Amino acid sequence: MTKPKRISKVFPRGLKRIDILVIAIVILGIARLVWTLMMNDIRPPWVAVQMCFPILFIVPIVFLSLGGMASVALIDGREIFEVLGLLMVAFFVVAALPMPERELLPETLHFQEHRSEYEAVVQLARNGSLESGQPDCPAGYLPPEEYAHVSEAACMGVSQSDTEGLKVQFSPLDHTHYHVVVYSEPDKRIRECPGNYYIEEVIDDNWTVCFQDW
Known part of the structure; x- marks a missing residue:
């Protein structure tokens, strides 16, 4: 049987303080970058399912990597508080690094591209000029063909x-109505989203992207 690789062969002995700090920054930095990119892609209503991978894989890998490096440093005779201090410094350095921001939601981009049409439909709704809904949407209204x-x-x-x-x-991109664009009047409304919908992204004072919570 092949013997398991020893920690000291993964992390070389005799690590200097700067080595510990740099390795910790690299590990935490990569983990935070991957975490950020994955979190940016998560959208309701599947948040719990989509978060399983980063929680079950990224977090253990980070702890094992930092734990292995810390073990080597302790074996080399470094004080535990010294190692913990270096890890804390690395944590704050990585926390201060800029990360990719989440891109605008598809519904927001669609709204920005067709804002004048959205506003025209709102005006029709205000004037009571929209056609009543169809059999599978009895409580709703149909947008004009144009x-x-x-x-x-x-x-x-x-x-x-x-x-x-x-x-x-409005349901511009989602036929299931899980992600909707909502117009409301800030001086009168109680909340931006209707019923069991919740805010996902605020476009401006009148317009909000909402998601349906199961």
Whole structure:
């Protein structure tokens, strides 16, 4: 049987302080970068499932790597508080590094590209000029044919009241209505998103991307 590789062969003996610090920064930096990139791609409603990989793989790998390096340093006679101090310095250095920001959501990009059409539909809703919904969307409304692309699910939610003002719900890219673009009036509304929807990204005072929580 092949003997397992010893920690001292993974991390060479006689590590200097700068070696420990640099190795820790590299390990934590790579882990944070991978974590950030993966978190940027996570969207509801599958957050719990999508977070399984980074939690189950990245976190253990980081702990094992740092633990192995720390073990070698301790074997070499370094004080535990010295090693912990170097790891803390590495942690704060990596925490201060800039990371890639999350890109705008597809719904936000779609809205920015077709903002005038969205606003035109809102005005039609305000004037009561939208056609009532179809059998599979009895409580909703249909966008006019020339504006059909603002709600490809062909079902828009419209509500208007004295307490919350006008609220219009679009489903531009998602036929399941899990991710929607919502217009609301900030001076009247109680909340930006309707019903069991929650804020995913705020576009401006009137427009919000919302997701449906199961």
